[in-house]
Amino acid sequence: MRTVRFEAGRGSAVPVTEVLADEHAVVRGLWRAVDVFRILAFAYAGYSLWLRRTEVADFRLAILVLAVLAGWTIVQTVRPMRSERAYAIELALGCSAILATRLVDHDWVITGGAKTIPSIWPSAAIVGWAILRGWRGGVVAASAVAAASFVEVVHPTGNTITNSVFGLLLGGCLGYCVDLARASHATLAEAMRRDAARAERDRLARTVHDGVLQTLAYIHRRGQDLGGDAAALGAMAAEQERILRTLVSRADLDEVNRAVSGHADLRALLGHIESDLVHLVAPAEPVLVPRRVGDEVVAAVGAALDNVHKHAGPGAEAWVLVDDDDGEVGVTIRDSGRGLEPGRLDAARGEGRLGIASSIRGRLEDLGGTAIVQSGPAGGTVVELRIPARRDR
16 A cells, blocks of 8 residues: 655655655665675775785785685675674674784784784674664674784784774764664654544544534433433433544544543543432542443443333432442442342343343453442342452553
């Protein structure tokens, strides 16, 4: 799929795929630079060896060392490998070539500050590790090359110290730039994702606003006018309208996440159940629960009230009491009906009527809570719901 992003102030569209293709534009450029540098560094190493061929103790061994480096250079040029394993091999070859200089040159040549056999060729491995693992990888690779150089020269010269410091700066600074490039790409990708989400939400808003939202608002108004059960239905429509309006608005995505999956006041969620026969008794302070928990509790309370309307008898009233302890949240539903007949729950379960077992107890067990249904001491039925008070946001 080809996604297109329009830039403000321009008449043309810039494909998102082209922007994402530049995820590692800087990194890919560095890889190409490493491939070119490796070839040029090998050519320079060969030229340097040829210039001082008369002072080399074992010229054939020096040629053999360069032949090994040439083979690896050809392999990495024809079929580049961008893995840690490949650059570990390259780093080992570079350090070994530096140490092999002790076998090729006379001591007086080495202490005089002559170039090593590979010269600057190991710097390609330093750059490769900086690209692969950032500044830490670059510094570690440069340290390995510096250690090999100090071992090879025995008595450090000014050139040895300068080259080692240069290698550390090269690996550290280049690796830091690569880290910044990757972090910038991650930020760009996240911004593009948010832009795409906002664009999709705007499209949905145009489709939904004149249809679903206005219908829910109308149901809410008519429910308030009619009162009774219609008012409860209207309150539910208003809550769904609020969530849907947040989803299709221009609010930040974090606000959308809070609207859907954040915490909610259980008192407000249960507000729609109040009527002439249903009374809500709640604390003065908000009772905050995760929205999913709140939705499940509201559904369980609705199932309990449905049983009151069906079985408690005409004119039976119900009271919904909400309490908030430190350890858990409790919701108790009491009614003034005829009460629960002995064995009625077991009989209902045997008949396949699972209202209490599934709609109430099942929901509470999924939340890690409990549901107790029993006859009240003064008649009627009592449904007690207890859930853990998980308020960690």
